[in-house]
Amino acid sequence: MEETKVKNKRLERKEETRRRILEVAKELFLKHGYDEVSIRKIADKLAISPTTIYLYYKDKGDVIYALHQEGFKSLAMQFDVLRNVDEPFERLKAMGRIYIKFALDNPDFYELMFIMKEPIDFVNRSCASEWEEGGAAFGALVNTVADCQNKGYFSSIELHAMALYIWSTIHGICSLKLQGHLDHVVKEHLPNQENTSTLESAFNTLISVIKGIK
């Protein structure tokens, strides 16, 4: 009976080391951005050998994927307050605002979660069909859109097409902003406009557009 206890102790320690590696990876990631996260730098900060990390994560993509998952958990937490918003269209609006705020507050995480290819390729390779975190996020949007339709909003449009369309618009504006593709357009075509207000005006346009659909 002792041997299982010891084995558990070992598994715990192993899990703890895994966690510590991820913690440092996350710290470097948030402080210096993705490009600055190298296996060697993570190892240096932990005062371990670079190769040790490969005993806990298959490769760098695996580490990145773990951060990717953390991001989705974090976003889900932000979404948690939506349970207090009963009116579906208000909930949809709040959802959009939280999503945008998350993107602006955590640009590196957003890049990891919705822009970069590597982590999502890892998902598509590993877990063939189910992917809880990602499915839940889009599922929450679909549910809210369905609730809106039950209240008469944009009920003429197919549910999933509508959800995807909303996500596309908000992701589009966030990704253009975060990747630096708005700076020039704003400078040339929308002077005397502040940085964040461009996002807001695009979001408000979306809201007022879909609000009118019967």
Added chain:
Amino acid sequence: MEETKVKNKRLERKEETRRRILEVAKELFLKHGYDEVSIRKIADKLAISPTTIYLYYKDKGDVIYALHQEGFKSLAMQFDVLRNVDEPFERLKAMGRIYIKFALDNPDFYELMFIMKEPIDFVNRSCASEWEEGGAAFGALVNTVADCQNKGYFSSIELHAMALYIWSTIHGICSLKLQGHLDHVVKEHLPNQENTSTLESAFNTLISVIKGIK
């Protein structure tokens, strides 16, 4: 008078080498994707030394930027047929379809032009204010939107906000698709739907949505 002729000859040769480097860079880029384009591989294919490339391009970002510019020229050429479409809303629709087709046909170029940070950072650093190719593309959209408004379409919405909103939606759906973020969502929430039809249905949703705005 001979010396200027010689100097011109030299400049021509220099420009020719610059062009050949870019040609190979583009070939590798289209064949193997961005990650596989290294200075050394370009040099190998040209049977020259890697460092020679640095005599023609400041750094790798400069090469990437040159391809970035090629992409914008190519897109502008695709847009050229729009001159034959008189009705503004039809032109807007055609514009969207061409944009989406360009993205699907040239995923690597699209990534370079509208997703990656590096080339547009290069733009924002180098040419402080004017950037013809990019400005022209968005300008074309703004003009078409303005023409639509003159015909009574979505005239209640501010011009630039509307243009940015349309771009965001179409870029959003393209970027989600190209970066692999739709695969999972489609598999889970929209089975029995084909790959490209997801894009089309989102685009059609956008069109039918904005068509109804007064």
Added chain:
DNA sequence: TTAAAAATATTAACACTGTTAATTATATTT
């Protein structure tokens, strides 16, 4: 308690990357 076994961590190395300084080869001008 000590010897064997298993788990964990490390060193050394490979094959790459972008990039620069110093050097050599080539072409042009005097």
Added chain:
DNA sequence: AAATATAATTAACAGTGTTAATATTTTTAA
């Protein structure tokens, strides 16, 4: 033909992800 300007090269630096072989530590068995 000699001097000069231009072009291209070699060698090297500092970094990357990753693997195989080796050493160290921890656990198990005698």
